[in-house]
Amino acid sequence: TLELLKEIRPQKVNITRYSPRPNTPSSQLRDLPSWKKKERSRKLTEVHHTINRELLRKRIGDTTHLLTTEVGKDNSTIGRDIYYNNIVVKEDLPLGNWYDVKIIGSTITYLIGETRKQPTGAFLPGKTI
Structure with a gap:
């Protein structure tokens, strides 16, 4: 193994x-x-x-899409990218929205990002609006 x-x-x-x-x-x-x-x-x-x-x-410097899914500690927001990676953004963002984020750091278990744009859309099951 x-x-x-x-x-x-x-x-x-x-x-x-x-x-x-x-x-x-x-x-x-x-x-x-x-x-x-x-x-x-x-x-x-x-x-x-x-x-x-x-x-x-290796992802540091990449730009990716983030779906905000939960409130983090200290006014941060946690979300997932399209590969199901956890990304923490040190901003208080509304949940259920897609953002373009730049990866600026990492830990053993998650990526750290900063938003690049306003939300790219709200998420509803089966569609993005």
Whole structure:
């Protein structure tokens, strides 16, 4: 799993500790000690954070579309781009609108953007107006 993670470098990963499932071939195998599962989970998380940090840093300088979806801390707004990346904008913006944002920073888990224009439209399921 670790080598595959390093090879394909996905941005989104669901890391869950193994537990046997009834009626599967692996349910017949001897279970690993809990400490070993935790160790493997921590290593996968560490590698994923390294990969994600690199992938998000590459986006700095890009301009993208942001759909505002939630109120953030300290008068910020959180939204998603078309690739489902979280983007935090340090402005109090109305929810449900599309904005053009320039990516100016990143963390391990999200991008930081600043708005470039007024809203490009309000979002309604199935259409943009």
